Amino acid sequence: QGADPGRLSLEIHGPRLRARLATVVPLEQPRLHLVVLGFDLESQVAAGENRGRALRHDFVVLAHAVHGLNAMSDGELEFTGALPTSASLHEHPDARLAVAAWVSDGASPVPLQAAGGWLRPAR
Numbered sequence: 381q382g383a384d385p386g387r388l389s390l391e392i393h394g395p396r397l398r399a400r401l402a403t404v405v406p407l408e409q410p411r412l413h414l415v416v417l418g419f420d421l422e423s424q425v426a427a428g429e430n431r432g433r434a435l436r437h438d439f440v441v442l443a444h445a446v447h448g449l450n451a452m453s454d455g456e457l458e459f460t461g462a463l464p465t466s467a468s469l470h471e472h473p474d475a476r477l478a479v480a481a482w483v484s485d486g487a488s489p490v491p492l493q494a495a496g497g498w499l500r501p502a503r
Contacts, residue, residue: 384403384404384405385403385405385483385492385493386401386402386403386404386405386492386493387401387402387403387493388400388401388481388482388483388493388494388495389401389402389495390479390481390495390496390497392463392479392497392499395462395463395465396460396461396462396463397414397459397460397461397462397463397479398458398459398460399412399414399449399458399459399460399481399495400452400456400457400458401449401456401457401458401483401493402455402456403456403457403492403493405492407449407457407483407485407492408485408486409448409485409486409487410448410449410457410483410484410485411446411447411448411449411483411484411485411486412446412447412448412449412459412481412482412483413444413445413446413481413482413483413484413491414444414445414446414447414463414464414479414480414481415441415443415444415464415479415480415481416441416442416443416444416463416464416465416469416477416478416479416499417439417440417441417442417477417478417479417480418437418439418440418442418468418469418472418475418476418477419438419439419475419476419477419478420436420437420438420439420475420476421436421437421439421440421472421475422434422435422436422437423435423437439478440468442466442468442469442472442475442477443463443464443465443466443468443469444464444466445464447459447461449483457483463479463499475500476498476500476501477498477499477500478496478497478498478499479496479497479499480494480495480496481494481495481496482494482495
């Protein structure tokens, strides 16, 4: 059993995000992974064997970004910046959206801590 990875918290205000990780585990290269998820989407297929069909998706990643975390004077790690965006995100202006975030260390894909929540819940 490994050490407690700490607590990851997210504060979101419009397109801006602040993520903080309170941890006692030393991290060499902490990375914050952010994804914006769209739920209950439909896409029209223009080519291939499904051409002309409308495909439904329970959820998809609409935008993804990876950022470094900065050490703060209180010992916590922090990232402040914009939520990830993409053309796909703008194609679904009324979609139900959520954000998911996780912290990994260096090149390892293993999540050490995760957090998330709704950006735009179902109407």
